[in-house]
Amino acid sequence: MVEKRLSDCAKIASLAALAGDILALSGVENPQIEAEALMAEALGTSRSGVLMRLREEPGQAVRGRFTGLVERRTAREPLQYILGRQEFSGRIFKVNPAVLVPRPETETLAREGADFLKGLNSPLAADIGTGSGCIAVTLALEAPGSFIYAVDSSGAALKTAAANAEKNGAAGGVEFLKGDLLQPLSGRGLQGRLDLVISNPPYIPTDDMQGLQPEVLYEPKAALDGGPDGLDAIRRLVREAPAYLRPGGRLMFEIGFGQAGAVREMINGEPGLYFEKIILDFAGIERIISAVKR
Ligand SMILES: C[S@@+](CC[C@H](N)C(=O)[O-])C[C@H]1O[C@@H](n2cnc3c(N)ncnc32)[C@H](O)[C@@H]1O
Incomplete structure (x- = not known):
């Protein structure tokens, strides 16, 4: 279907414009920009490279590649999985369906x-649920002298995270550990020594999973589903992190829409922590919690 419609277009300009219309009909939010990104991928160039070649008539190989990419996107596969990458804090991270697309x-x-x-001085941190490794790698590169333990329960995610650490020059500053939340930190002499436990845990209530954008269904369920009220992993982080933090150390984590009240109560009920602050996201939603180890 997509192939038949695109076959009527001779030039890159008309191919990209029609692909934009097709993506718009499929409900893609920024259809024209994404059509150009897919054309750039098919041509092996950048988006500005596409703009310089609009009058060109591409050969069969490029047309075939482009059609395949547009078909995947009309099925609402995330653009980032199709391209295999996502920018995070100014660096490029490899992504695939084993990892959440960094937000x-x-x-x-x-x-x-x-x-x-x-x-x-030589700070120590743990990134719990590292996924693509975006947080761990960013910390290792932006906090000089730091060392980061990056944990995930998914071996496939850890493989991707390790590749991202290597690719971004952070491999020496991160150790990847497989297991359940903070459990892999035990037996390493880290009790009471970490400056920071940081996490973007799964926090979507199970019943809300069906109502998500079609793109999200391509992402790992374990990265998203936070149990009945979305707080399963957060409850455990709040309970288990204090044992690893030194006094004055921080527990920082991301939360979902409407969870701030329950999470503050949870922190108030945890003798090892006190609440420090909540940071809003770009949409004004309470998104990041910071608590201090007593
Ligand atoms: C929301 S994703 C965050 C990924 C990445 N840190 C980011 O911010 O893009 C949550 C990650 O936690 C991992 N995860 C879920 N439950 C876990 C558990 N009990 N123990 C360790 N990792 C877990 C998932 O595999 C997933 O990679």
């Missing part, structure tokens, strides 16, 4: 963590 609000979490670590 802009998580850049705020990573920056907050890095700002806290920057002033410290």
